[in-house]
Every structure is written in structure tokens, then in C-alpha cells.
Amino acid sequence: MLKMNYLVKDFLKFFVLIAAILFCLGFSSPSSENLSNSPDFSQGIRYLNEQNYQEAILKFTQVINDKNQWIASAYSNRCLAYLQVNNNQAAKIDCEEALERNSENIEAYLNKGLADYRLENYTQSLVAYQEVIKRHKHDYRAYYNQGLVHYKLGNYQQALESYNQALETNHEDSLEHKTWIYYDRALAYLKLENFSQAIANFTHVLILNPQDLQAYYQRGYAYQKLGNYQGAFRDFTEVITLNPQLTSAYINRGIIAGNLGFKEIAWENFKIALDQFQQQNNKIGYNRTLNLIRKFKQITSNVYQTPIG
Numbered sequence: 001m002l003k004m005n006y007l008v009k010d011f012l013k014f015f016v017l018i019a020a021i022l023f024c025l026g027f028s029s030p031s032s033e034n035l036s037n038s039p040d041f042s043q044g045i046r047y048l049n050e051q052n053y054q055e056a057i058l059k060f061t062q063v064i065n066d067k068n069q070w071i072a073s074a075y076s077n078r079c080l081a082y083l084q085v086n087n088n089q090a091a092k093i094d095c096e097e098a099l100e101r102n103s104e105n106i107e108a109y110l111n112k113g114l115a116d117y118r119l120e121n122y123t124q125s126l127v128a129y130q131e132v133i134k135r136h137k138h139d140y141r142a143y144y145n146q147g148l149v150h151y152k153l154g155n156y157q158q159a160l161e162s163y164n165q166a167l168e169t170n171h172e173d174s175l176e177h178k179t180w181i182y183y184d185r186a187l188a189y190l191k192l193e194n195f196s197q198a199i200a201n202f203t204h205v206l207i208l209n210p211q212d213l214q215a216y217y218q219r220g221y222a223y224q225k226l227g228n229y230q231g232a233f234r235d236f237t238e239v240i241t242l243n244p245q246l247t248s249a250y251i252n253r254g255i256i257a258g259n260l261g262f263k264e265i266a267w268e269n270f271k272i273a274l275d276q277f278q279q280q281n282n283k284i285g286y287n288r289t290l291n292l293i294r295k296f297k298q299i300t301s302n303v304y305q306t307p308i309g
Contacts, residue, residue: 038063041070048081056081072101076108083111091115106132106139113145117152125149140170144181151184156191163188179208183215195222213242220252229259247276251289258296266296 044059060078063070076098082091095112098105113128126149132142147162163185170178186201202219205212220235236253239246254269270293277286 038068038070040066041074044074044077044081048077051084053081053084057085072098072105075101076105076111079108079111079115083114086118088115088118092119092121104135106136109135110139110141110145113142113149117145117149122149122153138169138171140166140172140177140181143169144177144184147184147188151188151191156188160185160188160192175208179205179212182208183212186215186218190218190222193225195225198222199226211242213239213246216242217249220256224252224256224259229256232256233260245276247273247280247282247285250276251292254296255292258299263300270296 040059040062044056044063047053047056047059057078060074060081063074064078075094079091079094079098082088082094092112092115095108095115098108099112102108109128109131113125113132116122116125116128126146129142129146129149132139133146136142143162143166147159147166150156150159150162163181166181167178167185170181182201182204186198186205189195189198189201199219199222202215202222205215206219209215216235216238220232220239223229223231223235233253233256236249236256239249240253243249250269250273254266254273257263257266257269270289273289274286274293277283277289
């Protein structure tokens with residue numbers, strides 16, 4: 001059997017779709033109070049719920065300018081609206097203003113943590129999530145987001161511990177949120193080179209969401225690292241079924257086919273990848289695939305008569 005150990009995974013090395021994903025559980029629901037005497041605040045909440053964030057910002061700004069009793073909640077909700085339009089510095093400032101007026105505002109801490117994460121203020125982000133945990137130790141969002149920060153910092157074991165706590169404290173019925181946690185926990189296991197546990201977590205993701213292309217892709221990589229080429233081949237085939245235009249999946253399936261000794265299938269997949277890169281006018285991808293084919297030819301030249309001219 002041929003051994004080809006240069007499977008495509010790293011995005012910077014070869015166009016892979018997968019990366020650690022910030023799923024933003026820090027986003028909170030708009031905080032509302034007795035709105036009967038504050039039409040601007042009420043309209044701001046309505047605009048938030050309708051995802052009309054610019055109008056929401058205008059309404060909350062009016063409440064803040066009026067300096068009335070809803071000012072703390074207006075800052076908190078305007079922070080949320082700013083996050084939704086990726087104005088992270090403004091969001092951070094508003095959440096800090098909200099916390100100056102109400103230091104027990106859990107949602108403001110969560111959203112401040114997210115703003116700091118996006119601004120790469122990772123230490124401050126962790127502090128914000130610790131403030132949530134101090135006040136509400138069963139808030140799984142804080143543990144999960146804390147895990148994302150640790151992952152970003154390269155603290156994969158600490159990220160894993162945070163994801164474990166998130167799963168232990170997540171008593172909601174949201175399968176979507178649980179899927180996110182299992183997925184990111186699997187990524188942490190990958191970084192720790194615990195491929196068996198990574199596979200187990202990606203499998204859990206796929207039980208919850210059988211259409212998760214990224215879970216198939218990463219599980220295929222983990223299978224390959226363990227030498228389970230049949231499992232890897234099946235997963236990259238699933239990826240191609242879900243997205244026939246994902247060129248890197250053909251490259252990976254070709255490499256796996258080579259490891260299994262399926263020479264013709266390997267060439268077929270490399271040819272599809274070349275054609276797709278050519279259609280995309282992706283010269284870098286095209287040339288890298290040609291280099292891969294040359295390496296494959298060198299490996300197979302003493303075993304097979306190569307069909308590519």
C-alpha cells in the first residue's frame with residue numbers, strides 16, 4: 001500500500017474551508033423593562049428583534065440623550081446592536097457604560113466579552129466571562145465563549161475544560177448550541193492530537209446535524225491521522241456529496257485513494273481538482289495541485305504505469 005502523508009487541512013497551506021469558528025453565544029436577547037412610558041426604548045427593542053440594527057441604535061441613542069431612567073438598559077441594548085453591525089469598539093464602550101450603572105448586568109458582561117474578543121483584547125474578554133461565571137455559575141454561554149478565547153490563545157487544554165463545563169451546564173433544549181460546543185471541543189482535541197476523541201465529538205455533531213459538511217471534513221482528517229483510510233475516504237465523499245465545488249475535498253479524497261492503493265480513483269480526483277482550479281482562475285491552487293500530482297507520480301512510478309501524460 002502507498003503511504004501519502006500530506007493530507008490537506010491547514011487553510012493557509014491549501015484552501016481548506018475549516019477553521020475554529022466563533023459562534024457568538026455571547027449575543028444576548030434584548031433586555032426589556034416596563035416600556036409603557038418609554039416609546040423610544042420600546043421601538044428600539046422592536047427594531048432589534050426585527051434585525052433593523054441601525055434604527056435600533058438611533059432609538060437607544062435618543063433614550064441615552066434624554067438621560068431618563070432607562071439609560072442603563074439603553075446602553076446595554078445599543079451595545080448589542082453595535083455588535084450586530086460589527087462596530088466592536090462602540091459596543092465595548094456602551095457595555096462598559098451599562099456596567100457602570102448596573103454591575104450585575106450579565107448580558108452586558110457577555111457582550112463586552114465578545115467585543116473584546118473581536119478587538120483581540122483576549123485578557124479583558126476572559127475577565128468579562130469570569131464576571132458572568134462569578135454571578136451565574138451555570139451560564140454555559142460564558143464557559144463556551146471562554147473556551148473560544150483560550151483556543152484563540154493556543155491554550156487548547158484550557159479550551160477543552162471550558163467546553164466540558166459548557167456542556168455540563170447547558171440545560172437548554174437548543175440542539176444548535178450543543179452542536180457548536182461539540183464541534184469546537186472536537187477542534188481542541190485535534191489541536192491536542194487526540195484524534196480518537198476528536199472523531200467521537202465530530203460524530204456527535206453529525207448525529208445532531210447529519211448535514212454538517214465541516215464536521216465530515218475534519219473527521220476525515222482525523223481518520224487519516226489514525227490511519228483509518230476507509231473512514232477518511234467515506235467522509236471526504238460525504239463532503240463532496242454536500243458540496244461538489246469544494247476543491248480541496250477532491251484533493252484529499254485523491255490522497256486517501258492513493259493510500260488505499262486505488263490509483264485510478266486518485267488520478268480522477270486530482271483531475272477534477274485541477275479542472276475546478278482552472279475554472280476558478282486560481283493559479284496558486286492549480287500549481288500546487290500540479291506539484292502534488294508530480295509527487296504522486298514519483299511515489300507511484302515504481303509501482304504503477306501512470307496514466308497522466
